[in-house]
Amino acid sequence: MEVPILKQGRFLIATIQAALSDADLLQLRRALIDKVIHFRSNGVIIDVTALDVMDSFATRTLRDITNMIRLRGADTVIVGIQPEVAFAMVQLGLTMEGVATALDLEEGLEHLQQRAAGKI
Amino acid sequence: MPVLQNIVVAIRSDGDIVSARQQGRSLAAAIGFTATDATLIATAISELARNILMYAGQGEVMMHRAEISHRKGIVIGARDSGPGIRSIEDVLRDGYSTSGGLGLGLPGVKRLMDEFAIESQLGQGTMVTVKKWLK
Numbered sequence: 288m289e290v291p292i293l294k295q296g297r298f299l300i301a302t303i304q305a306a307l308s309d310a311d312l313l314q315l316r317r318a319l320i321d322k323v324i325h326f327r328s329n330g331v332i333i334d335v336t337a338l339d340v341m342d343s344f345a346t347r348t349l350r351d352i353t354n355m356i357r358l359r360g361a362d363t364v365i366v367g368i369q370p371e372v373a374f375a376m377v378q379l380g381l382t383m384e385g386v387a388t389a390l391d392l393e394e395g396l397e398h399l400q401q402r403a404a405g406k407i
Numbered sequence: 408m409p410v411l412q413n414i415v416v417a418i419r420s421d422g423d424i425v426s427a428r429q430q431g432r433s434l435a436a437a438i439g440f441t442a443t444d445a446t447l448i449a450t451a452i453s454e455l456a457r458n459i460l461m462y463a464g465q466g467e468v469m470m471h472r473a474e475i476s477h478r479k480g481i482v483i484g485a486r487d488s489g490p491g492i493r494s495i496e497d498v499l500r501d502g503y504s505t506s507g508g509l510g511l512g513l514p515g516v517k518r519l520m521d522e523f524a525i526e527s528q529l530g531q532g533t534m535v536t537v538k539k540w541l542k
Binding site: 306307308309310339340341342343344369370371372374375376378379380381 | 421422424425428429432442443446447449450453454457501512514515516518519
Protein backbone atom coordinates (compact mmCIF):
# COMPACT_ATOMS: atom_id res chain seq x y z
CA MET A 288 0.00 0.00 0.00
CA GLU A 289 1.45 3.32 -1.08
CA VAL A 290 1.63 6.08 1.52
CA PRO A 291 0.24 9.41 0.27
CA ILE A 292 2.68 12.32 0.58
CA LEU A 293 1.22 15.83 0.63
CA LYS A 294 3.20 18.97 -0.03
CA GLN A 295 2.39 21.88 2.21
CA GLY A 296 4.66 24.83 1.49
CA ARG A 297 8.22 23.82 2.37
CA PHE A 298 6.98 20.79 4.28
CA LEU A 299 5.96 17.30 3.26
CA ILE A 300 3.40 15.25 5.16
CA ALA A 301 3.32 11.48 4.76
CA THR A 302 0.27 9.89 6.36
CA ILE A 303 0.46 6.15 6.85
CA GLN A 304 -3.07 4.80 6.46
CA ALA A 305 -2.78 1.08 7.08
CA ALA A 306 -0.35 -1.62 8.18
CA LEU A 307 2.81 -1.51 6.07
CA SER A 308 4.91 -4.40 4.85
CA ASP A 309 8.69 -4.08 4.73
CA ALA A 310 8.48 -3.39 1.00
CA ASP A 311 5.93 -0.60 1.64
CA LEU A 312 8.26 0.98 4.21
CA LEU A 313 11.17 0.91 1.76
CA GLN A 314 8.93 2.41 -0.91
CA LEU A 315 8.01 5.21 1.52
CA ARG A 316 11.71 5.83 2.18
CA ARG A 317 12.45 6.16 -1.53
CA ALA A 318 9.41 8.34 -2.25
CA LEU A 319 10.17 10.71 0.64
CA ILE A 320 13.82 11.17 -0.29
CA ASP A 321 12.84 11.81 -3.93
CA LYS A 322 10.23 14.37 -2.95
CA VAL A 323 12.48 16.15 -0.44
CA ILE A 324 15.01 16.60 -3.24
CA HIS A 325 12.43 17.51 -5.89
CA PHE A 326 10.58 20.11 -3.80
CA ARG A 327 13.63 21.30 -1.83
CA SER A 328 11.57 20.67 1.30
CA ASN A 329 13.00 21.62 4.65
CA GLY A 330 10.69 19.62 6.85
CA VAL A 331 8.95 16.25 6.78
CA ILE A 332 6.22 14.84 8.99
CA ILE A 333 5.52 11.11 9.05
CA ASP A 334 2.19 10.37 10.68
CA VAL A 335 2.18 6.83 12.08
CA THR A 336 -1.14 7.08 13.97
CA ALA A 337 -2.56 4.19 11.91
CA LEU A 338 0.37 1.85 12.61
CA ASP A 339 -0.68 -0.76 15.16
CA VAL A 340 2.78 -2.36 15.32
CA MET A 341 6.23 -0.82 15.08
CA ASP A 342 8.73 -3.63 15.06
CA SER A 343 12.50 -3.52 14.62
CA PHE A 344 12.30 -3.12 10.85
CA ALA A 345 9.79 -0.26 10.93
CA THR A 346 11.75 1.54 13.64
CA ARG A 347 15.03 1.16 11.80
CA THR A 348 13.51 2.31 8.51
CA LEU A 349 11.98 5.42 10.08
CA ARG A 350 15.34 6.21 11.70
CA ASP A 351 17.10 5.71 8.36
CA ILE A 352 14.62 8.03 6.62
CA THR A 353 15.22 10.70 9.26
CA ASN A 354 19.00 10.39 8.91
CA MET A 355 18.90 10.52 5.10
CA ILE A 356 16.63 13.55 5.12
CA ARG A 357 18.87 15.23 7.69
CA LEU A 358 21.79 14.85 5.27
CA ARG A 359 19.71 16.88 2.83
CA GLY A 360 19.44 19.60 5.46
CA ALA A 361 15.82 18.94 6.31
CA ASP A 362 14.10 17.91 9.54
CA THR A 363 11.78 14.98 10.12
CA VAL A 364 9.20 14.57 12.86
CA ILE A 365 7.43 11.28 13.56
CA VAL A 366 3.96 11.94 14.91
CA GLY A 367 1.18 9.81 16.34
CA ILE A 368 2.99 6.82 17.89
CA GLN A 369 0.15 5.14 19.79
CA PRO A 370 0.61 4.59 23.56
CA GLU A 371 0.46 0.78 23.32
CA VAL A 372 2.83 0.83 20.35
CA ALA A 373 5.27 2.95 22.37
CA PHE A 374 4.98 0.47 25.25
CA ALA A 375 5.71 -2.50 22.96
CA MET A 376 8.68 -0.69 21.39
CA VAL A 377 10.25 -0.01 24.77
CA GLN A 378 9.69 -3.62 25.90
CA LEU A 379 11.28 -4.84 22.70
CA GLY A 380 14.25 -2.56 23.29
CA LEU A 381 13.65 -0.26 20.33
CA THR A 382 14.57 3.39 20.62
CA MET A 383 14.20 6.37 18.31
CA GLU A 384 17.33 8.17 19.45
CA GLY A 385 18.05 11.27 17.43
CA VAL A 386 14.57 11.24 15.89
CA ALA A 387 12.14 14.05 16.71
CA THR A 388 8.69 12.87 17.73
CA ALA A 389 5.50 14.79 18.49
CA LEU A 390 2.06 13.91 19.76
CA ASP A 391 0.12 14.67 16.59
CA LEU A 392 0.19 16.43 13.24
CA GLU A 393 -0.49 19.84 14.74
CA GLU A 394 2.40 19.62 17.20
CA GLY A 395 4.63 18.16 14.51
CA LEU A 396 3.94 21.16 12.25
CA GLU A 397 4.62 23.52 15.12
CA HIS A 398 7.95 21.79 15.74
CA LEU A 399 8.95 22.16 12.08
CA GLN A 400 7.89 25.81 11.99
CA GLN A 401 9.95 26.59 15.06
CA ARG A 402 12.92 24.75 13.56
CA ALA A 403 12.51 26.67 10.29
CA ALA A 404 12.36 29.94 12.22
CA GLY A 405 15.60 29.00 13.95
CA LYS A 406 13.99 28.97 17.38
CA ILE A 407 15.04 25.41 18.25
CA MET B 408 -4.49 -28.21 27.19
CA PRO B 409 -7.58 -28.06 24.96
CA VAL B 410 -6.95 -26.41 21.64
CA LEU B 411 -9.92 -24.34 20.63
CA GLN B 412 -8.63 -22.54 17.60
CA ASN B 413 -5.56 -23.19 15.56
CA ILE B 414 -4.13 -20.70 13.09
CA VAL B 415 -1.18 -21.46 10.85
CA VAL B 416 0.36 -18.73 8.71
CA ALA B 417 2.98 -19.70 6.14
CA ILE B 418 5.82 -17.16 6.11
CA ARG B 419 7.35 -16.73 2.66
CA SER B 420 7.35 -12.98 2.06
CA ASP B 421 7.23 -9.74 4.03
CA GLY B 422 3.48 -9.50 3.39
CA ASP B 423 3.04 -12.73 5.39
CA ILE B 424 4.61 -11.01 8.41
CA VAL B 425 1.81 -8.42 8.34
CA SER B 426 -0.80 -11.16 7.90
CA ALA B 427 0.60 -13.22 10.82
CA ARG B 428 0.60 -10.30 13.24
CA GLN B 429 -2.91 -9.21 12.21
CA GLN B 430 -4.28 -12.72 12.76
CA GLY B 431 -2.42 -12.88 16.07
CA ARG B 432 -3.97 -9.61 17.19
CA SER B 433 -7.48 -10.83 16.32
CA LEU B 434 -6.94 -14.10 18.17
CA ALA B 435 -5.52 -12.23 21.19
CA ALA B 436 -8.57 -9.95 21.24
CA ALA B 437 -10.91 -12.96 20.94
CA ILE B 438 -9.17 -14.60 23.92
CA GLY B 439 -9.78 -11.45 25.95
CA PHE B 440 -6.40 -9.69 25.99
CA THR B 441 -6.39 -5.92 26.42
CA ALA B 442 -5.47 -3.70 23.45
CA THR B 443 -2.04 -3.14 25.00
CA ASP B 444 -1.35 -6.86 25.43
CA ALA B 445 -2.66 -7.58 21.93
CA THR B 446 -0.13 -5.04 20.62
CA LEU B 447 2.69 -6.70 22.57
CA ILE B 448 1.63 -10.08 21.13
CA ALA B 449 1.37 -8.72 17.57
CA THR B 450 4.81 -7.13 17.91
CA ALA B 451 6.32 -10.40 19.15
CA ILE B 452 4.77 -12.26 16.21
CA SER B 453 6.19 -9.67 13.82
CA GLU B 454 9.72 -10.21 15.16
CA LEU B 455 9.43 -14.02 15.15
CA ALA B 456 8.07 -14.05 11.59
CA ARG B 457 10.82 -11.67 10.50
CA ASN B 458 13.47 -13.98 11.96
CA ILE B 459 12.02 -16.86 9.91
CA LEU B 460 12.19 -14.83 6.71
CA MET B 461 15.63 -13.42 7.44
CA TYR B 462 17.44 -16.56 8.60
CA ALA B 463 15.53 -19.47 7.05
CA GLY B 464 13.77 -17.93 4.05
CA GLN B 465 10.50 -19.58 4.93
CA GLY B 466 8.60 -21.31 7.68
CA GLU B 467 5.39 -20.93 9.59
CA VAL B 468 3.84 -19.20 12.55
CA MET B 469 1.25 -21.19 14.50
CA MET B 470 -0.99 -19.76 17.17
CA HIS B 471 -3.76 -21.00 19.36
CA ARG B 472 -5.69 -20.38 22.51
CA ALA B 473 -4.33 -22.07 25.61
CA GLU B 474 -6.12 -23.10 28.76
CA ILE B 475 -4.49 -24.68 31.77
CA SER B 476 -6.75 -25.08 34.81
CA HIS B 477 -7.90 -21.50 35.46
CA ARG B 478 -5.39 -19.78 33.22
CA LYS B 479 -6.19 -18.65 29.71
CA GLY B 480 -3.70 -17.40 27.23
CA ILE B 481 -2.17 -17.57 23.78
CA VAL B 482 0.57 -19.85 22.47
CA ILE B 483 2.62 -18.85 19.45
CA GLY B 484 5.05 -21.11 17.67
CA ALA B 485 7.49 -20.02 14.98
CA ARG B 486 9.03 -22.91 13.08
CA ASP B 487 11.49 -23.09 10.23
CA SER B 488 13.73 -25.66 8.58
CA GLY B 489 16.57 -23.21 8.21
CA PRO B 490 20.23 -23.47 9.17
CA GLY B 491 19.53 -23.57 12.91
CA ILE B 492 21.22 -21.60 15.64
CA ARG B 493 24.78 -22.42 16.67
CA SER B 494 24.64 -20.84 20.08
CA ILE B 495 21.26 -20.21 21.68
CA GLU B 496 23.01 -18.45 24.55
CA ASP B 497 24.39 -15.89 22.09
CA VAL B 498 21.07 -15.08 20.38
CA LEU B 499 19.40 -14.56 23.73
CA ARG B 500 21.93 -11.90 24.66
CA ASP B 501 20.82 -8.31 24.06
CA GLY B 502 22.65 -6.72 21.19
CA TYR B 503 23.63 -9.95 19.42
CA SER B 504 22.85 -10.35 15.74
CA THR B 505 24.17 -12.52 12.94
CA SER B 506 22.61 -10.71 10.00
CA GLY B 507 23.45 -7.09 10.68
CA GLY B 508 19.97 -6.48 12.03
CA LEU B 509 19.29 -4.71 15.25
CA GLY B 510 20.19 -7.75 17.31
CA LEU B 511 17.24 -7.20 19.61
CA GLY B 512 14.98 -9.86 18.21
CA LEU B 513 14.79 -12.76 20.63
CA PRO B 514 15.61 -11.07 23.96
CA GLY B 515 13.03 -8.43 23.05
CA VAL B 516 10.42 -11.07 22.19
CA LYS B 517 11.15 -12.75 25.52
CA ARG B 518 10.42 -9.49 27.33
CA LEU B 519 7.13 -9.00 25.44
CA MET B 520 5.81 -12.43 26.42
CA ASP B 521 5.43 -14.42 29.67
CA GLU B 522 7.06 -17.67 28.58
CA PHE B 523 9.74 -18.34 26.01
CA ALA B 524 11.28 -21.57 24.76
CA ILE B 525 13.61 -22.24 21.88
CA GLU B 526 14.78 -25.46 20.26
CA SER B 527 17.26 -25.49 17.44
CA GLN B 528 19.41 -27.99 15.62
CA LEU B 529 22.12 -27.06 13.17
CA GLY B 530 21.02 -27.90 9.65
CA GLN B 531 17.56 -28.91 10.87
CA GLY B 532 15.82 -25.72 11.86
CA THR B 533 14.51 -23.74 14.76
CA MET B 534 11.30 -23.68 16.77
CA VAL B 535 10.51 -20.81 19.09
CA THR B 536 7.46 -21.11 21.35
CA VAL B 537 6.13 -18.17 23.34
CA LYS B 538 3.13 -17.82 25.61
CA LYS B 539 1.27 -15.01 27.23
CA TRP B 540 -1.37 -15.43 29.94
CA LEU B 541 -4.39 -13.30 30.72
CA LYS B 542 -3.81 -11.29 33.88
